[in-house]
Amino acid sequence: MSPRAACRLQTLGFTDVYDYVLGKADWLAHGLPTEGEHADVPRAKDVLRDDVVTAQLDEPIGAVRERVARSPYGFAFVLAKDGTLLGRLRKATLDGDADAAAQDVMEPGPSTVRADSKLEKLAARMRQHNLDAMVVTTPQGRLLGVVRRDDAERRLDEADAPGL
Amino acid sequence: MATRIDLDGLQELVAGGAQLVEVLPRGEYVEEHLPGAINLPLKELDAATTRQLDHSRPIIVYCWDGL
Numbered sequence: 445m446s447p448r449a450a451c452r453l454q455t456l457g458f459t460d461v462y463d464y465v466l467g468k469a470d471w472l473a474h475g476l477p478t479e480g481e482h483a484d485v486p487r488a489k490d491v492l493r494d495d496v497v498t499a500q501l502d503e504p505i506g507a508v509r510e511r512v513a514r515s516p517y518g519f520a521f522v523l524a525k526d527g528t529l530l531g532r533l534r535k536a537t538l539d540g541d542a543d544a545a546a547q548d549v550m551e552p553g554p555s556t557v558r559a560d561s562k563l564e565k566l567a568a569r570m571r572q573h574n575l576d577a578m579v580v581t582t583p584q585g586r587l588l589g590v591v592r593r594d595d596a597e598r599r600l601d602e603a604d605a606p607g608l
Numbered sequence: 609m610a611t612r613i614d615l616d617g618l619q620e621l622v623a624g625g626a627q628l629v630e631v632l633p634r635g636e637y638v639e640e641h642l643p644g645a646i647n648l649p650l651k652e653l654d655a656a657t658t659r660q661l662d663h664s665r666p667i668i669v670y671c672w673d674g675l
Contacts, residue, residue: 445650445671449631450610452653453667461610464618464670468630471642471670474615480640 466583473583475559486563488580491599494589498523499533499546506542508533517590521579522550527586529556529579556581559588567596610669618668626666642670 450463464470472478475489497520499508508520512535520538522531531550540549556579557566566578570593577590613621622628628645630637637647648657650671661667 445631446669447610449629449648449650449653449669449671452650453658453661453669454610456653456655456658458658458661458663458667460666462613462617462621462626462666462668463610464614464668465612465673466614467670467673468632468640468642469673470615472640477643478640479643479645481638482640 470583472560473558475580475588486599486603487559488557488561488563488566488578488591489559490563491591491595492559492580492589493592493595496521496587496590498587500525501530501545501547503546504543505533505538505540505546505549508546509538509542512538517577520546521554521587522546523587529554529581529585529587532579554579556585557591558583563591563596563600566591567593567600570596613668618670621666621668624666626668627661629661629667629669630671631669632671636672645670 446463446465446467450461453461475492495515496517497508497511497515499520499522501522512518512520518535520533521529522533524530531552532554533546533550537549559580570578575593577592579590580588582588628642630641630645630647631650633649634647
């Protein structure tokens with residue numbers, strides 16, 4: 445739709461016209477602010493935590509294990525140099541051979557959601573599958589953080605509370 | 609053809625004073641739109657409705673996902 449609109453504006457005499465082709469879907473998925481009647485619907489971005497532990501592909505997991513131990517999480521994410529999420533290191537894996545490279549023992553391709561995902565649906569999904577957290581990335585796959593189930597449920601309770 | 613831009617390009621242009629135009633139907637705009645965007649639905653784009661736009665500043669159009 446936007447390419448046609450841009451073309452129409454040019455035929456109407458506007459010369460400096462740009463087309464944000466990825467559109468509102470892209471903006472929302474980056475967790476950026478919006479205006480409008482639905483702008484206050486609780487979404488993943490509202491409770492996003494970015495304090496997760498990350499590791500490089502060739503990093504020995506012994507070093508990652510120490511960072512995870514100092515964090516509130518029991519896992520780490522393996523990222524490419526540009527921040528693209530490539531894998532996850534669960535606690536059981538981190539307890540293995542300390543010299544193993546992250547990329548050799550990671551669980552590749554963890555499931556992700558977008559920052560604009562509605563919190564109500566995410567919380568229901570986490571309850572249904574007994575998940576403690578879900579991973580949030582940009583549409584390009586760059587890690588933004590995690591949504592914890594307890595955070596999501598607390599935020600939804602606040603949204604439901606009268607007078608808030 | 610208009611110049612295609614990504615999120616970085618959009619943010620740079622908006623910081624420089626570009627006008628943001630959502631071309632989706634009014635109902636979708638009312639629900640949620642980018643900060644500062646105005647609504648000119650594709651079906652209503654003509655000389656009269658675009659009179660509110662400033663010819664001297666860049667214009668960025670967007671819909672849901674470019675389709």
